[in-house]
Amino acid sequence: MAVEQPAATVPGDQTRIHNIGYRSYDGPRLGRAYARRSLYSQSLRGAYGLGRSVKSKVLPMLLFVVMCLPAAIMVAVAVATKANDLPLDYTRYAIVLQAVISLYVASQAPQSVSRDLRFKTVPLYFSRPIETSDYVRAKYASLASALFILTAAPLLVLYVGALLAKLDFADQTKGFAQGLVSVALLSLLFAGLGLVVAAVTPRRGFGIAAVIAVLTITYGAVSTLQAIADVQGSSGAVAWIGLFSPITLIDGVQSAFLGATSAFPGGVGPSNGEGAVYVLVTLGLIAGAYGLLVRRYKKVGL
């Protein structure tokens, strides 16, 4: 705790002479792990505009509402009509609303990392006990958590609604759990890609455009090629093409291992063997994004 020092030499420490008014600090210094957690929570709050200007709260909050609204409507309809199933699978929800998720990543990844780069705050962080990897882990984890909140909240709405509508408990719980695993993976993947793109484009406007391009143009290209392959009857090609865009990667993983119905043309997802490749590619991209971020910050740290 801060202690008032008398205007005299502190015994045993001849170099420190304090004037009344300046209080030295003798309390705990909590070190790297604490600093990393503080950066994580500050960044996570920042991803929803908390602790920032009113203006920066608008978009993330709006996207959160847009993300949850369809779930609320589906639940209301299911309860009112006494339906015996939800109109949309837990695993399918994020795929359908991918545009909202992409918009969120595109707006929040640049604000999370490019601000520190643009205003040259990064060297201040590295003049403290934390290391490059601490900074990257805190930033990565905070954006992934923010995305998980965005994607898991509507699933929770669906699940609670399903239980209120007295749908089969075991069935719903299993679907909900599978959905959570899927959006967790999606959050890690999208956060990693968004941060890498944002970290190499410190100009915020460019960062937003570049993230949207990476997430949606790849999806557009992949689904067009898949449609062509499907028309030509080469369903094997459909599965392999799906490896080349983030959202189809998640689709592939969950239809192979998480009981999801594939959104691929023809509704045929990858087989178990192909699915293993999907999982490896997804994990590889997540690890690769982390590695690239660490490299990028090793450079700017000085």
Added chain:
Amino acid sequence: MIATESLSKRFPRVTALDRLSVDVGPGVTGLVGANGAGKSTLIKILLGLSPATEGRAEVLGLDVATKGPEIRERVGYMPEHDCLPPDVSATEFVVHMARMSGLPPTAARERTADTLRHVGLYEERYRPIGGYSTGMKQRVKLAQALVHDPQLVFLDEPTNGLDPVGRDEMLGLIRRIHTDFGISVLVTSHLLGELERTCDHVVVVDGGKLLRSSSTTDFTQTTTTLAIEVTDTDEHPDGTRAVRDALDARGVSVQDGSGLPGAGHVLLLTAAGEETYDLVRDVIADLGLGLVRMEQRRHHISEVFTDSDAERKEAVGHGG
């Protein structure tokens, strides 16, 4: 506080530090050198952020190569460039930086309030930093370096971009960091003049090499430049010339003070101590000339770098 031993840092094209060995004790120490002399590079090595190419360095008795995080917990750093986000207030920013140094939330808030008050930021601390003047921004940068009550702070060019008043206020604040807060300071500048007044000790580097390291009192004694102006007499129609020749004959090298007010009649020489004053007085008396003025000139750092006449004149021209 700081000890380096044959410390070198080579980049692919330049040698930023060249076998630098220096010891810095408690107090306020100035690190002076022209742009590109290697000052910022030295600070980054001392923070354990950039590995030295060869040699070793210790800060507070901790090896920079292996104890970076421990060093950075105990020292503060104020960078030379802008580093403040414009859209948050000074309070929010400094609290966050205090937590980054490991201070628990309550302590971080208390110390932020204290530190901002000590550097002279009051009501404005709740407003976004974007609207601050350069002087206020420098104070925020200083506050974030002091908020965790370090034992030592590195201040990289803290007076850069400030007007003369702001400069004096900042120098006064730097002095207080040691006298009132008990924190030792390593402060860099490319101007020797301003650090002379503030520091107990000055280290001069040039091209990554140590030029000299001495307490400021030695420094001023040995390198004061004297400006002399004398009258002419019938016997010596060019009195200035006569003094110059007489001093030359006694082995004291003299330059004429072109570029200064009264150019052509002003002589400059380096005073080595009391003897020089006596010598000059005697020479002028012997010649029967009148002494119009004899004064110490504030000197510019590049004087210490070079003995070449041309640059000395130029430097003195700026230093007056």
